[in-house]
Amino acid sequence: MAPIADQKFTYDLLVIGGGSGGLAAAKEAVNLGAKVAVLDFVTPSPRGTTWGLGGTCVNVGCIPKKLMHQAALLGEAIHESAAYGWQIPDPKTIKIDWQALTTAVQNHIKSVNWVTRVELRTKKVEYFNALGYFKDQHTICGKMKNGEEKLFTAKNILIAVGGRPRYPDIPGALEYGISSDDIFSLGEAPGKTLVVGAGYIGLECAGFLNSMGYDATVMVRSIVLRGFDQQMANTVAEEMEKRGVHFIYEAKPSKIEKQSDGRLLVHWVDKDRQTHQDIFDTVLFAIGRKPLTEELKPENIGLKLVPETAKIDAIDEQTNIPNVYAVGDVLHKKPELTPVAIHAGRLLARRLFGNSTEQMDYVNVATTIFSPLEYGCVGLSEEAAIAIHGEDKIEIYHAYYKPTEFFIPQKDVSNCYLKVVAFRNGDQRVLGMHFIGPNAGEVIQGFAAAMKCNLTFPKLKDTVGIHPTVAEEFTRISVTKRSGLDPKPQSCCS
Numbered sequence: 424m425a426p427i428a429d430q431k432f433t434y435d436l437l438v439i440g441g442g443s444g445g446l447a448a449a450k451e452a453v454n455l456g457a458k459v460a461v462l463d464f465v466t467p468s469p470r471g472t473t474w475g476l477g478g479t480c481v482n483v484g485c486i487p488k489k490l491m492h493q494a495a496l497l498g499e500a501i502h503e504s505a506a507y508g509w510q511i512p513d514p515k516t517i518k519i520d521w522q523a524l525t526t527a528v529q530n531h532i533k534s535v536n537w538v539t540r541v542e543l544r545t546k547k548v549e550y551f552n553a554l555g556y557f558k559d560q561h562t563i564c565g566k567m568k569n570g571e572e573k574l575f576t577a578k579n580i581l582i583a584v585g586g587r588p589r590y591p592d593i594p595g596a597l598e599y600g601i602s603s604d605d606i607f608s609l610g611e612a613p614g615k616t617l618v619v620g621a622g623y624i625g626l627e628c629a630g631f632l633n634s635m636g637y638d639a640t641v642m643v644r645s646i647v648l649r650g651f652d653q654q655m656a657n658t659v660a661e662e663m664e665k666r667g668v669h670f671i672y673e674a675k676p677s678k679i680e681k682q683s684d685g686r687l688l689v690h691w692v693d694k695d696r697q698t699h700q701d702i703f704d705t706v707l708f709a710i711g712r713k714p715l716t717e718e719l720k721p722e723n724i725g726l727k728l729v730p731e732t733a734k735i736d737a738i739d740e741q742t743n744i745p746n747v748y749a750v751g752d753v754l755h756k757k758p759e760l761t762p763v764a765i766h767a768g769r770l771l772a773r774r775l776f777g778n779s780t781e782q783m784d785y786v787n788v789a790t791t792i793f794s795p796l797e798y799g800c801v802g803l804s805e806e807a808a809i810a811i812h813g814e815d816k817i818e819i820y821h822a823y824y825k826p827t828e829f830f831i832p833q834k835d836v837s838n839c840y841l842k843v844v845a846f847r848n849g850d851q852r853v854l855g856m857h858f859i860g861p862n863a864g865e866v867i868q869g870f871a872a873a874m875k876c877n878l879t880f881p882k883l884k885d886t887v888g889i890h891p892t893v894a895e896e897f898t899r900i901s902v903t904k905r906s907g908l909d910p911k912p913q914s915c916c917s
């Protein structure tokens with residue numbers, strides 16, 4: 424049952440970081456009777472942006488990103504609606520009001536911040552707006568906004584400090600660049616934007632900016648969406664290019680200068696060491712994220728960090744210091760996703776205070792890139808499956824398809840594509856599912872549950888689809904890559 428408060432310490436659990444993982448663990452722990460405190464502090468971005476309680480997802484991640492993606496989809500829908508008979512004014516006059524958009528997004532975020540604070544108070548989780556660091560393995564020093572320092576002692580300490588965007592070490596990057604920490608509350612419309620980095624954050628930002636009518640360019644150092652199925656990743660980029668996003672491949676920025684008119688002159692170097700330049704209104708860096716572990720003064724307790732990444736290589740969320748745990752984006756080689764942080768935090772609290780033995784399963788976690796045409800996936804990529812199991816053992820099923828709703832506005836269907844990675848023999852277990860098309864996140868979520876239940880290819884084929892949906896295309900898939908047959912769609916309803 425309830426934890427036995429150790430009289431030596433003020434708290435049973437002290438959480439450093441009030442984001443997805445930290446808050447989930449804190450709330451679960453108090454539900455189980457623990458005495459819990461959370462320290463959360465946001466250091467302003469180089470541009471000066473700061474925000475409230477709730478961490479990355481709520482303030483500068485998933486939530487504002489999804490809202491901006493939705494704004495972009497609505498713009499698309501307005502234009503398509505004319506084909507369906509809606510009488511709309513001249514499409515050229517339809518424009519986004521950036522200030523109205525950011526105000527609406529920020530108002531929503533502030534309401535979530537407020538609800539989060541109220542929830543903590545109601546649940547009796549003690550919250551301190553303080554930057555924490557280790558004094559010893561049971562003591563955290565919290566530095567408040569006014570500079571005052573306060574000591575907190577706890578039997579268990581949870582590190583859930585997440586990460587922040589990296590900036591390249593080039594002249595002008597910090598002075599003139601922005602990151603995803605700034606874009607969702609940017610006071611002025613971003614105008615012509617260079618997005619440096621082709622991970623999911625870079626592609627999503629470039630995607631919604633382009634759909635809103637801003638000129639967007641992605642600068643790619645090597646490949647797009649590293650770690651994802653590369654055929655799917657390239658299809659996402661190709662679709663974005665078709666919609667007007669520019670891509671500069673195999674290039675790195677070398678300098679940013681502010682011109683007298685306030686615009687930014689960006690210099691970059693290509694793979695042949697040739698230099699180029701162009702003028703942009705905004706430069707957004709999306710070149711990866713840095714965990715906020717060094718700020719915790721890990722040396723004070725001998726906490727080990729992975730030298731290359733400064734992340735924590737915890738075993739079952741326990742660090743090398745037995746009473747110090749870690750969840751979320753700070754963990755080495757674990758998916759950097761909100762539901763992962765939340766689930767791991769909750770399970771850890773149950774193990775610490777609820778006699779549970781259930782461990783976090785980091786395998787087959789589904790994810791979605793909210794690019795203009797979304798890409799959702801779960802499980803192994805084609806290349807990972809082949810690398811792990813060998814080409815002979817793997818079957819790749821694939822298909823192009825035509826979403827019904829694309830017909831009337833005559834939308835391009837050429838990149839609506841899906842793929843199933845499965846064992847070729849035996850039970851033909853499904854190892855990976857990949858989907859590019861509308862509502863990919865919604866589509867993949869259900870199939871992720873099926874894969875958790877050991878979905879096999881025959882079972883997938885035996886599933887009766889819902890017609891007409893895009894998700895049913897997974898139940899209609901039959902062409903293997905090995906066969907060389909055309910994966911283009913036949914008729915809609917047979």
Ligand code: FAD
Binds near residue numbers: 445462466479
């Ligand atoms: P965080 O949520 O980052 O919380 C950490 C908190 O700790 C922060 O408030 C931080 O300021 C605070 N802190 C740091 N150091 C200290 C300290 N020393 N003392 C006190 N407080 C401290 N994930 C998805 O699942 N789906 C998405 O669509 C998605 N989109 C994203 C889009 C963007 C642009 C970004 C940047 C991320 C996105 N993510 C998405 C990732 C998701 O936001 C993170 O995986 C998640 O927030 C990680 O949670 P966390 O608890 O590890 O850390």
